[in-house]
Amino acid sequence: MKKLLYPVLFIVILFFNCTSNDNPIDEIQLDDKLYFPPLNSNTWETISISSLGWNENEFKPLLNYLEEKNTKGFIILYNGKIVVERYMNQHDSEKLWYWASAGKTLTTAISGIAQNEGFININNKVSDYLGTGWTSATLQKENLITCKNLLSMDSGLDDSLGDNVSKENLKYKADAGSRWAYHNVYVKMQDVISQATNIPWSTYFNSKLKDKIGMNGAWIKNNDFNVYWSNTRSMARFGLMISANGKWENTQIVPEAFLSEATNTSQDINKAYGYMWWLNGKSSFRLPASQIEFQGDLISNAPNDMYAALGKNDQKIYIAPSKKLVIVRMGNSASDINFARSDFDNELWAKLNAFITE
Structure with missing residues (x-):
């Protein structure tokens, strides 16, 4: 016994x-803790498709689709680790590519950092930093435009006049906050930050964001645009930091409260727009170069909590918190030239849903 x-x-x-x-x-x-790759290193932990239980039969069709649609770099992160990393169409891991308007979210991040450091307040008038007369609007109308209006794309300035942001081309269309229109005037936020910090934009960006998360790349001026170029992994690093509520390991890079504002509806006109982040799962949305309100989800095949940085010719950062996913796509346009959301988004998410099973 x-x-x-x-x-x-x-x-x-x-x-x-x-x-x-x-x-x-x-x-x-x-x-299962969120993984961050080391700084200044090519090391990045991977996790296998089989260990996640995803549908491996749908992997090849996904890659074929991406290649057919002019993709150059494509990465899927699960909880920070690389599940898929592929380069195609004469691209490789070292080559740089442009972010286009997906890079607007870099300006958003820096705005949050500069505000946290006390240099700016996004609720202040733009003229507090740039001086009066930065537009052709009357002083009364110009003084309605805050930094938040620039981030939210509701400055009220005329978007039909092109992308030049000289004073002569920034004309009054409607009161700030009363009309949503996708406009290159957002770039004035970079000038605001440079003036407020007394530091060149690229220098401040590099020290406060790029170097702290191990990105490569540079801002390149092109006519009226200031465009960020990097390799695909750098885009994934930025997406990972954002998905971690603005942190990189134990360091808070972008204030969490500000990032929460940035990734939620920022005004009442376009419910699918934050501070230059596109938001899924809203009741309606608007698109660049249009005043039409469309009903339904921005990307119906994507998770409701997904938010995205979207750039011309299908530059993409998708962040889906409920799925622990960050997905990056760089390349030429999948079909026609576009400025943000395209049919490619929904088609790609259909392929992803077939592949990423639970």
Whole structure:
């Protein structure tokens, strides 16, 4: 009888040890902790498709589709680790590519950092930083335009006059906050930050964001635009930091409260727009170069909580918190020239849904 009792006691003790606060379940949870690749290194941990239980039969069709649609770089991160990384159409991991308007979200991030450091307040007038007369509007109308209006794309300035942001081309169309229109005038936020910090835009960007998360790349002036170029992994690094509520490991890069504002509806006109982040799962949306309100989700095949940086010719950063996913796509236009959302978004998410199964 005693011989039988000891093994039973051992099993009972082992059971209670394994269900205490120090149990192996907690170790599994620690293994699921969000991963960040080291700075200044090409090292980036991977996780296999099979270990996630995704549908491997749909992997090849996804890659074929991406290549057919002029993709150059494509990355899927799950909880920070690389599941898929592919380069195609004469591209590779070292080549730089342009972010186009997906890079607007870099300006958003820097705006949050500059505000946190006390240099700006996005609720202040733009003229507080640039001086009066930065537009052709009357002083009364110009003084209605805040930095937040620039971030939200509701400055009220005339978007039909092109992308030049000289004073002569920035004309009054409607009161700030009363009309949403996709407009290159957002770039004035870079001037606001440079004036407020007394530091050149690129220098401040590099020290406060780029270097802190290990990105490469540079801002390149092109006519009226200031466009960021980098490799695909740098775009994924930025998406990862944003998905981590603005943190990189234990360092808060972009204030979490500001980022929460940025990734939620910023005004009442375009519910699918934050501070230059596009938002899924809203009841309606508007698109660049249009005053039409469309009903329904921005990207119906994507998760409702997905938000995205979208750029001309299908430059994409998708962040889907409920799925623990960051997805990056760089390349030429998948079909026609576009400025943000395109049919490609919904088609790609259909392919992703077939591949990423739970």
